[in-house]
Amino acid sequence: DRGSVQNSPKSYDVEYLMPVSLGTPAQQLNLDLDTGSSDFWVFSTLLKESMINGQTLYDPNASTTADKMEGYSWKITYGDQSYSSGDVYVDTVTIGDLTVSTQAVEAAREVSEEFTADSDNDGLVGLGFGIINTVMPYKQKTFFEKAMPGLDSPVFTADLKSGAPGRYNFGYIDDGAYTGNITYVPVNSSDGFWSWVSPGFQVGTTGSFNSTRIHGIADTGTTLLLLPEGVCEAFYGRIASAKYDASQGGYTFECNDSTTPDFYFGTGNGQMIRIPGSYLAYSKTDTSSLRCFGGMQSDSGVGFTIWGDIALKAAFIVFDQGSERLGWAEK
Numbered sequence: 403d404r405g406s407v408q409n410s411p412k413s414y415d416v417e418y419l420m421p422v423s424l425g426t427p428a429q430q431l432n433l434d435l436d437t438g439s440s441d442f443w444v445f446s447t448l449l450k451e452s453m454i455n456g457q458t459l460y461d462p463n464a465s466t467t468a469d470k471m472e473g474y475s476w477k478i479t480y481g482d483q484s485y486s487s488g489d490v491y492v493d494t495v496t497i498g499d500l501t502v503s504t505q506a507v508e509a510a511r512e513v514s515e516e517f518t519a520d521s522d523n524d525g526l527v528g529l530g531f532g533i534i535n536t537v538m539p540y541k542q543k544t545f546f547e548k549a550m551p552g553l554d555s556p557v558f559t560a561d562l563k564s565g566a567p568g569r570y571n572f573g574y575i576d577d578g579a580y581t582g583n584i585t586y587v588p589v590n591s592s593d594g595f596w597s598w599v600s601p602g603f604q605v606g607t608t609g610s611f612n613s614t615r616i617h618g619i620a621d622t623g624t625t626l627l628l629l630p631e632g633v634c635e636a637f638y639g640r641i642a643s644a645k646y647d648a649s650q651g652g653y654t655f656e657c658n659d660s661t662t663p664d665f666y667f668g669t670g671n672g673q674m675i676r677i678p679g680s681y682l683a684y685s686k687t688d689t690s691s692l693r694c695f696g697g698m699q700s701d702s703g704v705g706f707t708i709w710g711d712i713a714l715k716a717a718f719i720v721f722d723q724g725s726e727r728l729g730w731a732e733k
């Protein structure tokens with residue numbers, strides 16, 4: 403079996419949403435595929451009115467295939483301190499023609515204001531590893547872990563684009579979606595993340611390759627590229643107008659600063675992925691400003707490097723759960 407679904411970026415590529423069908427008859431919600439967490443949770447009719455702000459709600463009572471998991475609950479807190487919690491139902495879920503008939507759907511009773519404020523986002527599909535799922539008393543499998551046994555190949559791929567729709571595929575690799583070869587790197591899933599080691603980086607076409615191993619996670623659910631302080635300094639040191647602006651909480655530089663170099667990161671056996679400098683001028687610091695907030699920021703607040711959407715949209719990525727490895731290709 404296999405599946406394929408289009409993803410659509412919100413403004414500034416802050417997140418990528420995909421249509422998902424839940425229950426019978428099908429209820430369609432727009433969800434955020436997040437390889438950096440492992441809960442499948444949705445806005446639901448269990449929520450207090452004050453927490454809803456235009457989101458589409460999953461109504462388990464309107465689904466003939468929904469069964470409440472009595473005595474089960476969940477609560478998740480994300481690294482940015484946003485959170486959600488609620489009850490658990492088993493129901494049928496379809497993403498891009500791929501159906502899992504007994505998916506644990508975590509129906510929200512409570513969400514933090516960050517989720518309430520994002521009216522386009524109806525919930526998250528966590529495609530990390532199930533060991534960090536928050537359902538109690540027994541953690542639940544991710545959508546991919548439930549689908550995997552029936553797939554042609556135990557992989558899913560992410561093709562995120564800058565300011566344009568892209569695609570998530572399940573169970574196969576579309577050889578037309580990338581150029582050159584796919585370089586595979588081993589994944590350590592013990593923390594529940596798609597953790598891998600980059601052999602190093604290079605700033606610009608003229609810079610030398612810095613052979614410094616960077617331990618990090620491939621995370622479709624994080625907008626920015628959060629790298630070690632030293633790497634940020636090496637990159638922003640090459641941009642004439644760049645500075646660390648405490649009032650903005652990060653590095654900023656003039657959006658059209660022509661000295662902005664591309665950023666290359668190593669994946670393995672000599673391959674490097676090129677992030678165009680234009681991706682790193684993330685967003686204007688304010689409407690009238692000529693300065694942009696950098697797409698690359700320090701990972702010091704996180705504790706590990708996060709290869710978020712800024713990096714992922716420069717590549718075609720194979721999340722190979724069958725072999726616990728990541729595949730990187732240019733496109």
Ligand SMILES: C[C@H](Cc1ccc(C(C)(C)C)cc1)[C@H](NN)c1nnnn1Cc1ccc2c(c1)OCO2
Pocket residue numbers: 417434436437438439479480481482484516517520523621623624703704708
């Ligand atoms: C932030 C997203 C999860 C999310 C996505 C969307 C949203 C909104 C819809 C409300 C906009 C909130 C949350 C990320 N997903 N893997 C995540 N989940 N857990 N950690 N991270 C990454 C991290 C992001 C920012 C840090 C951080 C760690 O540590 C310190 O600052």
